[in-house]
Amino acid sequence: xxxxxxxxxxxxxxxxxxxxxxxxxxxxxxxxxxxxxxxxxxxxxxxxxxxxxxxxxxxxxxxxxxxxxxxxxxxxxxxxxxxxxxxxxxxxxxxxxxxxxxxxxxxxxxxxxxxxxxxxxxxxxxxxxxxxxxxxxxxxxxxxxxxxxxxxxxxxxxxxxxxxxxxxxxxxxxxxxxxxxxxxxxxxxxxxxxxxxxxxxxxxxxxxxxxxxxxxxxxxxxxxxxxxxxxxxxxxxxxxxxxxxxxxxxxxxxxxxxxxxxxxx
Ligand SMILES: C[S@@+](CC[C@H](N)C(=O)[O-])C[C@H]1O[C@@H](n2cnc3c(N)ncnc32)[C@H](O)[C@@H]1O
Numbered sequence: 001x002x003x004x005x006x007x008x009x010x011x012x013x014x015x016x017x018x019x020x021x022x023x024x025x026x027x028x029x030x031x032x033x034x035x036x037x038x039x040x041x042x043x044x045x046x047x048x049x050x051x052x053x054x055x056x057x058x059x060x061x062x063x064x065x066x067x068x069x070x071x072x073x074x075x076x077x078x079x080x081x082x083x084x085x086x087x088x089x090x091x092x093x094x095x096x097x098x099x100x101x102x103x104x105x106x107x108x109x110x111x112x113x114x115x116x117x118x119x120x121x122x123x124x125x126x127x128x129x130x131x132x133x134x135x136x137x138x139x140x141x142x143x144x145x146x147x148x149x150x151x152x153x154x155x156x157x158x159x160x161x162x163x164x165x166x167x168x169x170x171x172x173x174x175x176x177x178x179x180x181x182x183x184x185x186x187x188x189x190x191x192x193x194x195x196x197x198x199x200x201x202x203x204x205x206x207x208x209x210x211x212x213x214x215x216x217x218x219x220x221x222x223x224x225x226x227x228x229x230x231x232x233x234x235x236x237x238x239x240x241x242x243x244x245x246x247x248x249x250x251x252x253x254x255x256x257x258x259x260x261x262x263x264x265x
Contacts, residue, residue, distance in 0.1 A: 001099055001101050001122070001123055001124065002123065005123050005169075005171070006073065006099070008168055008169045009073055009074065009121055009169040010073060010074050010075075011169075012167055012168060012169035012209075013053070013073075013074040013076065013077050013169070014074055014075070014076040015210055016208070016209055016210040017054065017074070017076040017077050017079070017080055018080075019207055019208055019209070019210050028056075031198070032056060032057065032060045033060070035057060035060075035116065035143075035145060035253070036057070036060050036061055036064065038143065038145075038192070038194065038253050038255060039061065039112060039114060039141075039143045039255065040141070040255065041061055041064035041065045041112060042064075042065070042111070042112075043064070043065065043066060044065075044066055044111070045064075045065040045066060045067075045110075045111040045112045046065070046066055046067045046068075046109070046110050046111050046112075047061055047062075047065045047067070047068045047069070047110060047111065047112040047113070047114070048068075048069045048070075048071065048103075048105070048109075048110040048112070048113045048114070048135065049061070049068070049069070049070045049071070049113075049114045049115070049116070050071055050100045050103070050113065050114065050115040050118070050128065050131075050132055051071070051072055051073070051100050051115055051118030051121065051122070052070030052071060052072050052077075052078075052081060052095070053072055053074075053077045053081070053117075053118070054077050054080040054081050054084060055070050055080070055081030055082075055084055055085065055093075055095065056084075057114065057116050058070040058081075058093060058114075059081070059084055059085060059088060059090060059093060061112075061114075062090045062092055062093045063090070065092070065112065066092065067092050067093075067094075068092060068093045068094075069093070069094050069095070069096060069110075070093070070094075070095045070096070071095070071096045071097070071098050071100075071103065071104075072095070072097065072098075073097070073098070073099055073100075075097055078095045078096075078097055081095050082095055100115065100118070100122055100127075100128035100131060100132075101122070101124060101127040101128050101131060102131065103131045103132070103134070103135050105135045106135070107134055107135065108135070108136065108137045108138065108140075109135050109137075110135055110136055110137065110140060111136075111137055111139075111140045111141070112136075112140060112141050112142075112143070113132045113133075113135060113136045113140065113141075113142050113143075114142065114143035114144070114145070115128065115132060115143070115144055115145075115146075116143070116144075116145035116146070117145060117146060117147070118146070119144065119146040119174060120146055120147060120163070120170055120171060120172060120173045120174070121169050121170060121171060122171060123171045125174065125182065126182055126185070126186070129144070129182060129183075129186055130186060133186055133187075133188070133258060136258060138258055139258075140257075140258065141191065141255060141256065141257055142188065142254075142255075142256040142257070142258075143253070143254065143255055143256070144179070144252075144253075144254045144256065145251065145252070145253045145254070146173070146174065146179075146251070146252060147173045147249045147250065147251055147252075148173060148174065148175060148176050148179070148195070148250045148251065148252045149172065149173035149174055149175050149178075149235075150175070150234075150235035151175050151176070151177060152235070154233065155232075155233060155234055155235040156175065156235075158224070158228055158233055158234040158235075159173060159234045159235050159236070160172050160173055161224065161234075162221060162224045162225055162228070162234055162236075165217065165220050165221045165224055166205075166206065166209050166211065166217065166221045167209050176195070176252055179252060179254065183254065183256060187258065188256040188257065188258065189256065189257045189258075190254060190255070190256055191255045191256060191257050192253075192254070192255040193252070193253070193254050193255075194252075194253040195250060195251070195252055195253075196250070196251045196253065197237075197248050197249075197250055197251075198248065198249045198250075198251050199246055199247070199248050200246070200247060200248075200249065201241075201244050201245075201246065201247075202222070202225065202238075202244055202245040202246070202247050203243075203244045203245075205247065206218050206221065206222075213243075222245075225238060225245060225247070226238075226245070235250075236248055236249075
């Protein structure tokens with residue numbers, strides 16, 4: 001990854017670590033449970049969660065697997081992840097600092113390798129995916145979960161413009177078709193695929209990025225979103241609700257397998 005993108009991600013997620021940990025870890029137990037089930041964890045699995053942030057997913061996965069690791073670029077996120085780990089007294093989890101594009105693990109080290117809600121921060125998503133595949137055992141599985149950009153070119157541009165205005169470390173919310181093409185090019189077999197419409201409060205989403213209503217970035221993002229309402233020009237299906245706006249993020253969940261060379265799994 002470029003030095004500039006590394007610094008942008010670290011700056012953004014150091015600044016927002018507290019808000020992010022509070023809103024991402026505490027508020028979505030049902031969604032988290034759904035994602036853990038989706039990954040089909042096995043008691044013998046050694047699992048890795050890439051770009052783990054404050055560890056919500058990997059800590060929820062840990063009681064269902066033998067060993068779990070999380071890796072992230074931002075030290076402040078890892079500090080929070082370790083604090084949550086201590087709170088929950090989970091002994092089978094470890095955290096490392098490192099980049100998704102250059103994972104510090106040997107080949108075929110894990111049975112289950114996941115990355116959730118982070119591909120849209122990675123400037124070369126295919127490099128990260130290839131690294132995830134490298135560290136997965138031949139019989140192992142991968143889980144990719146991320147928000148999806150709209151398929152229409154015009155909506156895609158505006159959608160990503162709004163995301164980047166809110167969070168400068170955003171690179172691109174990829175389209176479903178881009179994910180599917182990338183999986184095929186990387187030789188992955190889709191075992192299961194689910195699309196979810198996640199409705200959320202705009203104000204809450206902004207708070208997760210450390211932005212209250214008084215911030216310049218809040219106002220600029222809100223203006224772009226409000227201007228997109230006629231004809232839903234950015235694909236958020238926005239609805240005004242008092243001083244808030246309800247928005248929808250389309251989320252793709254993919255359970256993947258390396259394609260066995262001889263066709264057997
Ligand atoms: C939106 S947060 C998601 C965190 C977590 N997966 C979750 O769902 O709560 C994105 C995280 O990706 C990390 N990140 C971004 N780019 C990365 C990269 N290239 N390598 C490793 N971590 C990265 C950031 O530090 C941040 O913690």
